[in-house]
Amino acid sequence: MSLxxxxxxxxxxxxxxxxxxxxxxxxxxxxxxxxxxxxYCDAANLVLVLSTLSLDEEYYIEELEKDNVSPLPKVITNExxxxxxQKLYLQGGVLFITSRILVVDLLxxxxxxxxxxxxxxxxxxxxxxxxxxxxxxxxxxxxxxxxFIKAFSHNATAFTAGFSHVERTMKNLFVRKLxxxxxxxxxxxETLEKHKVDVVEIQVQLTNTMVACQAAxxxxxxxxxxxxxxxxxxxDSEEITVENAISKxxxxxxxxxxxxxxxxxxxxxxxLVSDIKTLRLILGHLTQYDCVxxxxxxxxxxxxxxxxxxNTGWLFLESADNLFIHAKSRVYGDEESRKKLKKxxxxxxxxxxxxxxxxxxxxxxxxxxxxxNKKADEKxxxxxxxxAAEDDRTCSQIKEFLCDGSQxxxxxxxxxxxxxxxxxxxxVKKRPIGKRKKQKISKDPDNVTxxxxxxxxxxxxxxxxxxxxxxxxxxxxxxxxPDPVTIIHPLHGCSDPFSLVRTLNxxxxxxxxxxxxxxxxxxxxxxxxxxxxxxxxxxxxxxxTGSVEEQRYLTTLRKEKEAFEYLIRxxxxxxxxxxxxxxxxxxxxxxxxxTPAGAKANTRKGGQPGQNQSQNxxxxxxxxxxxxxxxxxxxxxxxxxxxxxxVGDYILTPDVCVERKSVSxxxxxxxxxxxxxxxxSMCRYYKRPILLIEFDPNKSFSLQxxxxxxxxxxxxxxxxxxxxxxxxxxxxxxxxxxSPYATAELxxxxxxxxxxxxxxxxxxxxxxxxxxxxxxYSHQPQDMLLRMPGVNSKNYRQIMNKVQDLAELxxxxxxxxxxxxxxxxxxxxxxxxxxxxxxxxxxATSTKTAKSEAGKRWNKRKR
Numbered sequence: 001m002s003l004x005x006x007x008x009x010x011x012x013x014x015x016x017x018x019x020x021x022x023x024x025x026x027x028x029x030x031x032x033x034x035x036x037x038x039x040y041c042d043a044a045n046l047v048l049v050l051s052t053l054s055l056d057e058e059y060y061i062e063e064l065e066k067d068n069v070s071p072l073p074k075v076i077t078n079e080x081x082x083x084x085x086q087k088l089y090l091q092g093g094v095l096f097i098t099s100r101i102l103v104v105d106l107l108x109x110x111x112x113x114x115x116x117x118x119x120x121x122x123x124x125x126x127x128x129x130x131x132x133x134x135x136x137x138x139x140x141x142x143x144x145x146x147x148f149i150k151a152f153s154h155n156a157t158a159f160t161a162g163f164s165h166v167e168r169t170m171k172n173l174f175v176r177k178l179x180x181x182x183x184x185x186x187x188x189x190e191t192l193e194k195h196k197v198d199v200v201e202i203q204v205q206l207t208n209t210m211v212a213c214q215a216a217x218x219x220x221x222x223x224x225x226x227x228x229x230x231x232x233x234x235x236d237s238e239e240i241t242v243e244n245a246i247s248k249x250x251x252x253x254x255x256x257x258x259x260x261x262x263x264x265x266x267x268x269x270x271x272l273v274s275d276i277k278t279l280r281l282i283l284g285h286l287t288q289y290d291c292v293x294x295x296x297x298x299x300x301x302x303x304x305x306x307x308x309x310x311n312t313g314w315l316f317l318e319s320a321d322n323l324f325i326h327a328k329s330r331v332y333g334d335e336e337s338r339k340k341l342k343k344x345x346x347x348x349x350x351x352x353x354x355x356x357x358x359x360x361x362x363x364x365x366x367x368x369x370x371x372x373n374k375k376a377d378e379k380x381x382x383x384x385x386x387x388a389a390e391d392d393r394t395c396s397q398i399k400e401f402l403c404d405g406s407q408x409x410x411x412x413x414x415x416x417x418x419x420x421x422x423x424x425x426x427x428v429k430k431r432p433i434g435k436r437k438k439q440k441i442s443k444d445p446d447n448v449t450x451x452x453x454x455x456x457x458x459x460x461x462x463x464x465x466x467x468x469x470x471x472x473x474x475x476x477x478x479x480x481x482p483d484p485v486t487i488i489h490p491l492h493g494c495s496d497p498f499s500l501v502r503t504l505n506x507x508x509x510x511x512x513x514x515x516x517x518x519x520x521x522x523x524x525x526x527x528x529x530x531x532x533x534x535x536x537x538x539x540x541x542x543x544x545t546g547s548v549e550e551q552r553y554l555t556t557l558r559k560e561k562e563a564f565e566y567l568i569r570x571x572x573x574x575x576x577x578x579x580x581x582x583x584x585x586x587x588x589x590x591x592x593x594x595t596p597a598g599a600k601a602n603t604r605k606g607g608q609p610g611q612n613q614s615q616n617x618x619x620x621x622x623x624x625x626x627x628x629x630x631x632x633x634x635x636x637x638x639x640x641x642x643x644x645x646x647v648g649d650y651i652l653t654p655d656v657c658v659e660r661k662s663v664s665x666x667x668x669x670x671x672x673x674x675x676x677x678x679x680x681s682m683c684r685y686y687k688r689p690i691l692l693i694e695f696d697p698n699k700s701f702s703l704q705x706x707x708x709x710x711x712x713x714x715x716x717x718x719x720x721x722x723x724x725x726x727x728x729x730x731x732x733x734x735x736x737x738x739s740p741y742a743t744a745e746l747x748x749x750x751x752x753x754x755x756x757x758x759x760x761x762x763x764x765x766x767x768x769x770x771x772x773x774x775x776x777y778s779h780q781p782q783d784m785l786l787r788m789p790g791v792n793s794k795n796y797r798q799i800m801n802k803v804q805d806l807a808e809l810x811x812x813x814x815x816x817x818x819x820x821x822x823x824x825x826x827x828x829x830x831x832x833x834x835x836x837x838x839x840x841x842x843x844a845t846s847t848k849t850a851k852s853e854a855g856k857r858w859n860k861r862k863r
Contacts, residue, residue: 049096
């Protein structure tokens with residue numbers, strides 16, 4: 001794989017100095033990363049690659065294998081045990097590794113960190129202070145001052161959110177250099193201009209009914225946005241606009257503003273957010289799919305909204321009526337056309353079925369390509385065709401249109417979703433299908449294979465006779481047409497993010513039809529054209545003029561351009577200290593809040609430093625490294641010891657055990673009873689068990705809404721279950737923390753001046769010889785005894801010490817119970833419960849329970 005001129009410059013800049021590289025989408029960042037991996041695939045190096053997906057790893061390994069690179073990178077997952085991983089580290093080379101595994105191996109000194117050549121971080125825009133990757137880089141820089149750190153990202157807009165986002169990201173990455181490569185960079189433009197793509201722009205006109213539907217939808221969106229701003233003055237009005245509302249990122253944009261206060265919003269505001277999402281979805285259907293699919297979408301929304309009464313008033317606007325009228329007219333036509341069609345067919349509501357304008361444009365393009373293929377003296381000559389559309393549904397419709405024609409496709413959709421019977425199908429099929437001729441392609445999978453399609457072009461020198469082509473993308477439709485060989489591939493929603501790039505390189509099309517505009521794929525085509533200068537290429541670019549589709553595409557271009565301009569200004573003004581890279585000795589950035597937690601003043605001892613400064617540590621369960629908390633605990637100066645715990649998630653002291661729950665995990669654990677069992681274990685083995693409930697500061701949650709709690713208590717309510725939990729476990733403490741940062745601070749305060757925990761004892765807590773008193777006896781009889789009237793946490797131990805089992809307890813008199821329990825009222829309640837007559841149904845149940853439990857004793861367990 002040879003790099004282009006600007007790619008070589010990018011590679012050299014990032015190779016010679018550590019830094020954060022941000023490129024525009026589609027400029028071939030994966031090619032740059034592949035080149036770095038190719039350089040470091042050597043046993044003399046040990047390079048760790050973070051923040052990759054399994055599909056990324058497969059792609060990079062395949063590309064390196066094509067270049068005969070050896071040894072190839074290895075992928076370290078949980079399939080490798082600790083000793084195997086330690087051997088792999090010593091073997092060197094490039095290792096793809098998950099962050100959770102690497103954190104544990106770094107903390108347990110399995111990684112020869114002083115021998116690590118460097119770390120490559122992909123998707124650098126996701127690196128925040130509390131993430132695992134930032135934790136890894138901090139551990140790495142503490143012990144290795146010479147290795148490199150190189151971070152890559154192609155999402156420039158992600159660095160514009162928040163205050164000094166790019167500077168904070170660079171701080172978390174321990175890099176000082178910022179490399180920016182937008183599409184408008186001079187070197188990029190010069191390189192791509194040398195190999196300019198032959199583009200044919202086709203401006204497709206919307207039909208009159210489509211224009212009317214689009215105008216109605218934009219009016220409704222505008223009305224909903226105005227009402228949303230009126231109901232919520234705290235919303236950033238500059239961001240919430242109609243232009244942004246039609247983009248795909250609008251949902252994320254509005255939820256970022258409303259999520260922290262979502263539980264405080266009224267039902268109208270929540271419904272407005274839902275309505276805007278629905279209207280944007282309908283707007284996308286207008287230009288993306290056919291008239292039948294669009295009508296079904298509009299009709300289903302109207303039906304469901306009227307049925308449940310969930311709307312904010314937009315259904316009663318005049319624009320909504322216009323939308324429904326024109327959506328129906330696209331299927332059935334206007335009054336005049338319907339009357340004319342009824343006379344001809346002698347049927348009621350005969351569908352007119354307006355075809356998509358892009359279908360007709362696509363038919364003309366395919367006819368033109370066919371003509372080029374027939375002419376031997378054409379510049380482009382014979383070659384394959386790649387059609388790229390928005391999603392799989394669009395690709396499927398294009399395939400059916402090319403094979404069967406538009407009217408057959410529309411008739412099938414109409415009969416499937418609207419018509420009650422199939423009486424319209426034959427009538428519609430009789431109509432002319434327009435400029436596109438129906439393609440006769442066998443449906444037998446044995447007679448339509450891609451190899452045979454390609455074989456028909458062998459005589460033109462396109463491929464060798466009988467040659468098998470390794471087309472690997474499972475998202476594409478291959479061999480749609482035999483002449484020319486046509487492949488249809490979706491732009492988004494693919495199972496493999498590199499499938500479109502793979503298809504370009506494997507198919508090597510001579511003609512590309514961009515059915516839907518996409519900024520990233522346009523640039524990928526430019527890079528492909530520049531890397532294969534000897535192969536002729538023509539691109540047909542289809543776009544609806546004056547449509548939301550066009551505006552969405554232009555907005556995407558504008559936002560990325562503005563993001564790079566913002567980053568360029570930030571780069572020119574940001575002040576970066578010399579110690580930012582963490583390569584200096586005694587770097588203050590690596591001291592974990594400057595002062596170790598154990599060395600901070602203890603106010604209970606006259607401000608003297610705490611004891612056991614060098615051993616201030618927290619024992620953490622392995623599964624907790626999926627969360628942010630271990631990283632923040634380490635940053636506050638507490639050492640972390642990762643082990644596998646059977647009881648609890650964090651052991652702060654020999655007596656303090658913490659079970660951490662997020663809000664969603666808390667509700668799920670309360671529902672399935674798992675939290676009860678966890679609390680039982682903690683209360684048995686630790687003197688101070690703690691249930692920590694941790695909130696996400698970016699998510700809304702409230703146990704109680706804006707209104708007072710109802711008088712009706714339900715066992716299904718979360719508050720009720722929490723109340724029962726605290727009543728059943730009196731020594732359990734429940735702590736609430738608004739974020740992981742607050743949790744780390746709270747842990748530090750709890751540990752201050754207390755003894756440090758022992759990992760060996762924590763791992764074998766169930767087999768410790770010196771166990772708590774509550775674990776001397778069988779737990780089932782204990783639980784049953786505690787549920788009896790008159791028995792409480794103060795007197796149940798006295799009963800268990802003096803009474804052998806439940807059967808003996810039931811034979812005792814009220815006087816004997818009083819002498820044991822020390823309280824006449826409690827003894828009377830217990831005696832009445834054991835001897836008072838009950839209803840026959842209750843008595844039968846009590847007798848059955850008593851017999852089953854009579855044999856249970858609370859004698860000391862055999863050890």
